Amino acid sequence: MSHPLGYYSRTWDINFSQCYANGKLKYSEISNLFQITAGEHAEALDFSFQTMLTFNQAWVMSRMRIELNKLPKLGDQVELTTWIQDFDGARSTRNFTISKDGVTYISGSSYWAVINFKLRKSENLAINTDHVKLFPSHQATAFPVDKLNIFQACETVDSHRVRLSDLDVVRHVNNVKYVDWCLDQLDIEDVLQKPIASIAMNFLRELTYDDIAEIQHQQQENVHFMRIQRTGKVAFAMELTFSK
Known part of the structure; x- marks a missing residue:
């Protein structure tokens, strides 16, 4: 209730x-x-x-x-x-x-x-x-929502130009879109078959229509760190931990 x-x-x-x-x-x-x-x-x-x-x-x-x-x-x-x-x-x-x-x-x-x-x-x-x-x-x-280390070394794996379908009512990219952009870079069977224990996200700068975003990735064992940036400035960071 x-x-x-x-x-x-x-x-x-x-x-x-x-x-x-x-x-x-x-x-x-x-x-x-x-x-x-x-x-x-x-x-x-x-x-x-x-x-x-x-x-x-x-x-x-x-x-x-x-x-x-x-x-x-x-x-x-x-x-x-x-x-x-x-x-x-x-x-x-x-x-x-x-x-x-x-x-x-x-x-x-x-x-x-x-x-x-x-x-x-x-x-x-x-x-x-x-x-x-x-x-x-x-x-x-179990753990508090906190800042991620956004300055980790990463490899650029894709880019995305912001389109109308990415925007919400305040005319910037909605947080749901960032998660999908990042998960689309991972192996499909890992996402579908391997359980994820936690996802931590930081939303740092807004992206707006026609911005071109770089999607970057780093993996250490069962932890994936992903970063989305534009012109060298980080807009979004995500740390995803698969269950061991």
Whole structure:
């Protein structure tokens, strides 16, 4: 049951468009479900996208960590629960779990920033949040969402020109797209058959229409580090760890 001022839950039915060829939920779709449910919770808390739009503001994800025990599959009905761990006016940590029949399949933690999308800079949320209930001691993941070392040596493996289908409502590349671009560089059978234990992501700079992004990769045993950059500046970094 949802409680708008505290924990917020909703049920999702996993459909075919959300799944890989193996019938399991896409890793990028986890981020998408997190985004949508966070947006619904924000609407219940009276700082939805439409409300923030009147102040030229929007929430932008800065970091995310996902820890996986099991992937939901086609036809599964899962419960996604989210809550706000902390909030300081311009930044917020939000947590997630995806469970089925009371068993937690996926845990996530995310770090968000408020930006003025006209000025393209961070600023304090213009909406009062005194009514928001926080859960500072309830962290969903075993490890906190954190900064990655983005200066690792990598090999450029592909490039991508940003198109209309990559953009979201604030006219920059949505985080779901970065995950897909990176996973498309890995061996298909590894992605489909080998379980992934965790995915850590940092969103550092926005990419916009017609930008050309370099996709870079480094592997050390079961850990893949991937980086997307434009003109030498890193826009996105991801560390993906396969289960041993």
